[in-house]
Amino acid sequence: MSICGLDFGTSNSTIGILQDKQPTMVPLEQDPSGEWQTTLPSALFFDFEDDQINFGRHAIARYTAGEQGRLLRSMKSLLGGSFMNDKTQVKNRFYTFDEIIGFFVSSLKTQAEKYNKPDSASLESVVMGRPVYFNDTDTALDQAAEEHLANIARLAGFKHVSFQFEPIAAALDYEQQVSKEELALIIDIGGGTSDFTLIKLSPARQNQSDRQNDLLANHGVHLGGTNFDQRLSVNCVMPEFGMNMPLTDKPGLHMPGHYYFDLATWHKIHLLYDRAVLLELQNFRPIVSDKAKLDNLLQLLKSRKGHQLASLVEASKIELSTEAESLVDLSSLFSDSREDAMKNCTISQAQLQLSLQRDIDKIFNTLQETLTQAGVSHKNIDTVFTTGGSTALPMVKACIDAAFPNAKQIVGDLYNSVGSGLLMEAQLRYR
Ligand SMILES: Nc1ncnc2c1ncn2[C@@H]1O[C@H](COP(=O)(O)OP(=O)(O)OP(=O)(O)O)[C@@H](O)[C@H]1O
Ligand SMILES: [Mg+2]
Known part of the structure; x- marks a missing residue:
């Protein structure tokens, strides 16, 4: 059975597979300098001239060059929102947003399968990332968003679809470098959401499939870059x-x-x-x-x-x-x-x-709530692990420094950490 971890992000997406049994983040697209990148910007461009759909950097470049067509970005923000069931017109056709996200997810799957050619099996099982809340005020819409995404993945051809919270996936990725037991706070601030996990990590715990006892809190807010x-x-x-x-x-x-x-x-x-x-x-x-x-x-x-x-x-x-x-x-x-x-x-x-102060305050209030939920003081946290593009903001870094002056700070791979953790989860779940 061929497995993968898929991080469908608001701004960037990644997919991790096993190649020759080695966990590998798939190079998805060349950047303008010609270097292969494992991120694909979550963008589609419907080209009206040739009726092709372009993805990622290429999609943005076609649109910016003034080609006739329609650009879509930030589609993940629609999941869990009131527009989720709407259709949108592209040229003379109406598509549901699920169909449009489906084109994008299918393209990630196809790219990964092409890259994995020597093993030639199509990818059947996927662990997809999800934010702690697609919708942080309406539980029914939050649940519906996950169901939409599961459906999209099944339509793209995955037979087994399951989910892991994005910050927990990042924790599993970070745990690979942990040498002794520690209490870690994972901070993932991306394009659409800010997500936090407080979790016990250790080399001995790494291969356990049930981590409920290690998880102290999981929280988030629908705010990001x-x-x-x-x-x-x-x-x-x-x-x-x-x-x-x-x-x-x-x-x-x-x-x-x-x-x-x-x-x-x-x-x-x-x-x-x-x-x-x-x-x-x-x-x-x-x-x-x-x-x-x-x-x-x-x-x-x-x-x-x-x-x-x-x-x-x-x-x-x-x-x-x-x-x-x-x-x-x-x-x-x-x-x-x-x-x-x-x-x-x-x-x-x-x-x-x-301009950002109010949002940043809200994000850090949610972070404090995460600690309160777990009944943990900032002094008990051994490590703060950061991932997600928006943690590169100096304002965010300054808030983390001020809130956790004594913790060890580890800056993760801002764009690949969640995807590689999802692949690890897939290895545990689908072995
Ligand atoms: N140096 C920087 N300063 C501020 N913001 C940055 C910087 N670099 C990247 N970003 C922002 O990071 C965001 C993208 O981060 P990332 O790729 O982690 O998000 P994502 O995983 O797609 O989103 P999400 O996980 O919330 O669905 C964008 O909003 C981008 O503008
Ligand atoms: Mg993300």
Whole structure:
């Protein structure tokens, strides 16, 4: 039986297999420098010219190059939400979001099978990762999200599908380097969720399939890097497109904020490309205080550059991990005369900090709740193991340093730790 661990992430996905019995993270795509990467950005591009579906970096590149088509990112955020059962139009067909996620999961499976050619067996059994909460307020929707994902995996051809919590998978990965018993806190802050596990690890416990007695707490919150992008965009970039501008005929009223919140939210951007929405926005033109800003917004939407704008904001957030300031090159989104009308916008580290503070506080409150649930003080924790792209944020690192001054800190592989732990779990479950 051929087994794998599959981490379907909000921003990046990985798949781990056994190759010649050795645990291996599958190289999924070459980056622009030609180097093979084991991460595939969780993105699809439906190309309207050749009716092909592109995945990962390639999908984003096709969209950014201005090819006709539809880009989808952050699809995992739909699982557990109110849009989960919706259909979406791509060219002249309607797809359920399960079908779209299914294309992506199938492509990961196929890639892994191709890579594994010498063993030639198709992958039959998978342990998939799941966040502690797909939905942290509604248990029924949370359960439904897992059922959707299980269904998607079965439709992709997996015969045996089971789940493990993403931070527990990361714990199993970290446990490979543990030489004596320790109490470890696993912190996984990714694109969509922040997840925490408090667990006893030791070399002797590694091969036990039931770890319930070692698990002290498992907790999380539906907040991550895509929320940070949204906050930064709304606070620092959306005002350039007219957010908060007064309406001249209605004293005290402003442009409705929901258009801007959608434009700043990866999985909602496409809703604004709808003709009816464009018409609604056009109708505001006579009454807005700054017509040029509304024209910039309309032009951006007509040329379907919303995802590109979101990518620029995300890139600035990442740049601010190392630089004091970052330029969001808004004029690069406009190719015609509007290029001059669009002011560029610079974001400082202080603005990033201000924009993210509330979310970071919420994440660290949830972390404190994790310790409270277990009745454990920070002083009892031997090791803090971090994974997930958003733990690279200096603000996050500073909070961890302040909360656990005495614990040993281990920075894991930010992108592969969960996937390799899921493969380990698959080895235990399907042996
Ligand atoms: N240097 C950095 N500073 C801030 N954020 C970063 C940095 N590098 C990556 N990120 C963010 O990390 C996130 C992606 O992390 P990761 O790939 O771990 O998420 P994921 O596993 O896909 O999501 P999830 O597990 O929540 O479903 C993105 O939001 C990205 O912008
Ligand atoms: Mg993740």
